[in-house]
Amino acid sequence: MGRLRYIDGVVTLELDRDACNGCRMCMAVCPHGVFEMADGSARIVDRDACIECGACVSNCAAGALSVDPGVGCAAAVIQGWLTGTGPTCGC
Amino acid sequence: MSECCGPSCCGTIAEEYSYGEAPYLSGSMRTPIGEVPMVATELTPADRLGVLRVRLGINRGHYRIRPGLYAVGTPDDTTPVLVTANYKLSFDAVRRELNGRNAWMLVLDTRGVNVWCAAGKGTFGTAEVVRQVRVTGLANIVSHYTLVLPQLGAPGVAAHDVRAATGFRVVYGPVRAADLPAFLDDRMRATPEMRRVRFRLADRFAVTGTELSVLRDPKVLAGAAALLLAAALGLLSWAPVLLALGAGIAAVLAGALVVPLALPWIPGRAFALKGAFAGAAVALALVTIVNGTLDVAGGVALVLGVTTISSFAAMNYTGTSTFTSLSGVLWEMRRAVPLQVIGAVVTLVALLISIVW
Numbered sequence: 163m164g165r166l167r168y169i170d171g172v173v174t175l176e177l178d179r180d181a182c183n184g185c186r187m188c189m190a191v192c193p194h195g196v197f198e199m200a201d202g203s204a205r206i207v208d209r210d211a212c213i214e215c216g217a218c219v220s221n222c223a224a225g226a227l228s229v230d231p232g233v234g235c236a237a238a239v240i241q242g243w244l245t246g247t248g249p250t251c252g253c
Numbered sequence: 254m255s256e257c258c259g260p261s262c263c264g265t266i267a268e269e270y271s272y273g274e275a276p277y278l279s280g281s282m283r284t285p286i287g288e289v290p291m292v293a294t295e296l297t298p299a300d301r302l303g304v305l306r307v308r309l310g311i312n313r314g315h316y317r318i319r320p321g322l323y324a325v326g327t328p329d330d331t332t333p334v335l336v337t338a339n340y341k342l343s344f345d346a347v348r349r350e351l352n353g354r355n356a357w358m359l360v361l362d363t364r365g366v367n368v369w370c371a372a373g374k375g376t377f378g379t380a381e382v383v384r385q386v387r388v389t390g391l392a393n394i395v396s397h398y399t400l401v402l403p404q405l406g407a408p409g410v411a412a413h414d415v416r417a418a419t420g421f422r423v424v425y426g427p428v429r430a431a432d433l434p435a436f437l438d439d440r441m442r443a444t445p446e447m448r449r450v451r452f453r454l455a456d457r458f459a460v461t462g463t464e465l466s467v468l469r470d471p472k473v474l475a476g477a478a479a480l481l482l483a484a485a486l487g488l489l490s491w492a493p494v495l496l497a498l499g500a501g502i503a504a505v506l507a508g509a510l511v512v513p514l515a516l517p518w519i520p521g522r523a524f525a526l527k528g529a530f531a532g533a534a535v536a537l538a539l540v541t542i543v544n545g546t547l548d549v550a551g552g553v554a555l556v557l558g559v560t561t562i563s564s565f566a567a568m569n570y571t572g573t574s575t576f577t578s579l580s581g582v583l584w585e586m587r588r589a590v591p592l593q594v595i596g597a598v599v600t601l602v603a604l605l606i607s608i609v610w
Contacts (some may be wrong), residue, residue, distance in 0.1 A: 165517040166452055166574075169581035190425050190443070193409035194490035194576065214578040215373065217407035231408065232579030233373050236524070236570025236586055241578075249579065 173212040174230040179203050182225035188218035188227060272319045276300070278350065282324050286390040292323045294352040301344055306460045307342055316341040317365035322389040326355035330396040333437060336382065337403060338363040338371050346430035354437070357395065359385055369405040378409035383418045393419070395400040399443065401426045404448060425538070452575045456533055457513045460573045464509040465568070477501075491548065493550065496555070507531040508566025513573070524574075525589030528567025532560040548567065548610065554603035561596030564589065 175196070182203035187198045189204065194211040196219070197204045204226070216231030231250055240247040269596060277300065279293040307316055318339040334357040337347045344360060351358075363371035371377035382400070384391070403424045404409060412423035427436050427447035436443050467473060477498055484494040504579045508528040512519060519527040536559035540552060547555065568589060571577040 166576050167522060168577050169522050172580040172584045173578050174441060174580055176387075187412065190448065191404060193404065193428055193448065195445070195449060195571050208515070210580060211576070214580060215408045217372075217404075219575060220374075220411045221407055221413070223413040230580070231373075232583045233572065234577030234579050235575075236568045236582050237572050239586055 167210065168213075168234075173214055174228075175206065175209055175212045175214065175218075176204050176228045176230075177204060178226045180206065181224050183224040183226075185223065187221045191217040191221050193217070199238045204227070207213060265434075272317055275319070277318075277345070277517065278387065282327070284324075285393045286322075286360050287411060289322050289324045292325050292358060294325060294348050294354075296349050300361070303341060305347070309458060310467070318344045318360050318363035320360045320385065321347040322356040322385075322391065322394070323360060324356075325351045325358060326353075328355040328357050330394065332357055332395065333397075333401055333441070334391065334395055334399065334435070335401045336361060336385075336406070338368045338377055338406075340365050340367045342373075343403075343430075347433065350430050350433040351514050354434075355389075359389065359391065361385055366371055368403045372406045372409035373515075377406045377408045379411050379414045379418075382410060382415050382423075386415075386419045386421055396538050397587065398422060399424055399441075403430075404443070405450075405604075419588050424589060430571055450575045452516075456575070457516060461510050461513050464513070464573060467566070469511070470507055471540075485547065489608070493551070496539075497604075499537070500555055500559050501540060501562065504532055504534050504562035505566055507535040507559065508563035508568075509570060510564045512537070512563070512567040513570055523568075523585035524571050524590065525568040525593070528564040528570075531567065533564025535563065536560055539603045540572075548607055550603045550607035550610065554600050554607055557596050561593050561600060564596075565593050568593075 165209070184199070184202045185250050186199060186204070189199065193215070194208070194213060196206060196208050196212050197205045199205070212229070213234055214232055216229055219227045219229050219231065235249065238249040270357050276297060277293055278290050278490045281288040284292055303316065316352045318341055319443070320339050321561060332355045335347055336359045336476060337343050339360050339362055344358075345439065361377055363381070366374070366376060368377055373429050381400070386400070392398070398421050400415070405428055407425055412425075415423050424441050424526040425443070426433060426441070427443045428450055429447070432443070432447040436447060469566045480489070480494045480498060480503065483489045484491045506529060511531045512527050515531070518528070519530055521530065533556065539559065540547070540555060571582050
């Protein structure tokens with residue numbers, strides 16, 4: 163992403179390296195290069211680049227990953243505040 | 254996330270909808286599961302006009318492809334199956350890259366929403382993949398038991414669950430359809446570059462139209478018309494009315510056009526802060542232009558109002574950008590929204606003072 167970086171130190175992504183089976187699926191689906199392989203299991207190398215889309219979590223058959231998935235969208239958050247639900251695009 | 258959540262978001266979804274004309278069809282071919290429609294790989298002028306319409310936010314909700322299986326070229330049982338959304342732009346982006354190739358296209362019912370946004374909602378998801386594989390009888394058509402899904406569909410899909418339910422293995426293709434030929438030619442391998450979402454100047458510009466559509470919002474237009482009417486009737490004088498409308502337009506342009514285009518070069522990480530910087534710069538330029546004709550309260554209203562509107566507009570661009578997380582958006586909103594509310598209140602008070610005095 164080069165110079166385009168968002169807020170540091172806030173994302174909810176967690177990886178349990180002991181549970182990882184080394185299938186590399188997280189590396190395939192992550193659109194921001196958050197993961198690398200090291201010693202046969204995945205490793206988080208750029209946590210702050212994570213956008214919490216949840217792709218790695220839903221495709222991790224070993225259940226080694228967790229995140230509070232969501233869309234980084236202020237309009238959706240406002241919509242959620244107004245309707246009393248979670249963030250939603252209204253779609 | 255991309256192109257989803259602008260002010261003109263995906264709109265309301267009718268339970269029943271017509272798919273309208275299908276000029277992209279070029280015939281049909283006989284297969285073990287019956288006639289399968291064939292798709293042209295050349296985009297027509299009508300297709301290109303449709304792209305422009307969608308970008309400008311006109312009738313975005315009525316741009317759907319009928320879900321199901323389509324043939325490109327003369328596919329057989331060894332031909333790759335490419336899965337996509339029934340958003341016309343997603344469908345077009347894929348088929349135009351398949352020129353001169355054979356392929357099957359499996360179109361999911363994402364309610365006319367693009368792949369990434371639909372994946373976030375789960376409409377581009379495991380259940381719909383499984384359903385389309387079953388209703389089309391795909392296992393009777395191909396022998397390789399492999400589906401190529403767009404990488405950006407991954408948030409909604411569990412590849413291992415698709416396999417468990419259908420026997421089909423999921424291979425995630427590149428982020429961009431433009432990389433499909435290289436991906437297919439390299440035995441379905443994506444380079445790290447193909448796996449990365451970008452947000453270059455052209456990408457950022459392409460999606461500004463939906464953000465700017467607030468300027469076409471009926472409520473906004475009605476408010477502007479009311480102000481102009483008040484001036485025409487002599488209730489308000491022309492100069493402040495025209496200044497207020499000009500400042501409002503300038504503020505939206507600052508937050509929803511200048512910030513997206515100059516995103517990497519405006520200081521700050523938070524979009525609301527970037528918007529405030531852009532708005533303040535525009536406001537100071539306006540103050541310089543109208544120098545001497547404003548009282549103090551009018552000047553405060555102008556600077557604070559433009560800065561606040563621009564900050565809010567830029568903050569809403571988080572949903573259109575491709576590198577923001579929900580945690581980050583909540584982080585900046587907890588800080589920015591109270592300040593924006595204060596800015597709006599002070600702006601209104603200053604406006605009143607300026608008018609009454």
